[in-house]
Amino acid sequence: MIQSMTGYGKAVINLPNKKITIELKSLNSKNLDLNARIPSHYREKELEIRNKVSKALMRGKIDLGLFVELTGEATSTSINSAVVQEYIRQLNTVVPGDAMDHLQMAVRLPDALKTEREDIDPKEYASILEALENALGAITNYRQSEGADLEKDFRQRVANISEHLEAVKTMDPERMDSVRERLTKAVSDLKEQVDQNRFEQELIYYLEKYDINEEVVRLQSHLDYFIQTMDGKQSNGKKLGFISQEMGREINTIGSKSNYAPMQQIVVRMKDELEKIKEQCLNVL
Structure with missing residues (x-):
């Protein structure tokens, strides 16, 4: 199950003389980047609040806001x-x-x-922590909802690449025949007598050079591993990004080895799907 790094959560608590609002906003980032806006009255608790947010959200560019509005006659x-x-x-x-x-x-x-500095009321702070948990729950639900949409998109694009890969496998015998035919014609155009055994050896060498079976098998394995990683219990956007890089290497190698225009067109379509996967991987927690 994957989660997006994009999210929003809000919680409001009403105390006898105060209204306290906690807001959390999150965008994608390689690491945790937490910006907290907390009134000076609660500064002594900032580290504890930061630790709770960091532990719950783990990664992303996060803005935390704690806002206090006086609703009664009390003032410091x-x-x-x-x-x-x-x-x-x-x-x-x-x-x-x-x-x-x-x-x-x-x-x-x-x-x-x-301004008279007052000690933080333990009951008030307990209410703030409860509101923080509610805001964290809200932003986590938001992230999970966004993650579900990302997962649907990933599955569709992986299925598209798999479909293109099947087309490549189906086309491969035709491609190899075309390569053999071009090499044979090139030799015949020389109008020189050649050693047939030597020619067959050279032909096998070039055909092996253009063979894409290993790349096809590895690409299919990467596609399966991508889906398997998405189905895991933990959301791991970095791992999905690494797998997509490996997928790109195999697709590029297939394209460079194909030496056959119809297959290269399919490779271009696979690259297009993969680029969209890479872009979305940056948004995964």
């Missing part, structure tokens, strides 16, 4: 009255204006507002 920020009053006193001596003007200037100056 207040006016630092003593500082503001001192600013106003000093402004009265250097800047002309009324009390409102001085107040507007004072609240913009450093330390006019103070």
Whole structure:
């Protein structure tokens, strides 16, 4: 079973004075690239949150967002009255204006507002972890759904390559006869007496040089292994990518050895299907 690296998950929790939203977005990447946006109040828990996300999603370019919206009267920020009053006193001596003007200037100056750092409420953090698990579950379901679509596409393209490979196998005797005929005609055009035994030996040498049986067998084996890997319990996009590279080597060798236009046309169609498989392998977890 394969999974896509593309996904999206979201979870929302409503606390007495807060609304906390967790969003996860994922795109394809060779390795894990996790970008986390977490309010400073929860920074001490960032490493634990990152580890949970990394363990669950494993690979991909992942954006994690934890957003807090205050819904009640509670706030951790207040006016630092003593500082503001001192600013106003000093402004009265250097800047002309009324009390409102001085107040507007004072609240913009450093330390006019103070934020009281509160310890994280264990119950609140437990709710956040629960929401994180829900968001991870949502993005995993998304990835699995995308993976199912990828799997259908892979199976169809592998079946297409197998069908083209059967056409190559069917055409091969005709191709070899054509190669033999061209070599025989080339020798006869020389209008020179040749040793028939030597000619047969050279002919066998060239026919063996153009033989594609080994490549055909290996390509079929790679196609079967690709399907077998997809049917495994773990999604392994890198392994599928390696198998597709091996498939490409065999297809290229068949094309270079064929020396027969109709077969080379089939090889081009196999290459087209394989390129689409390689592109999609980059999206597999």
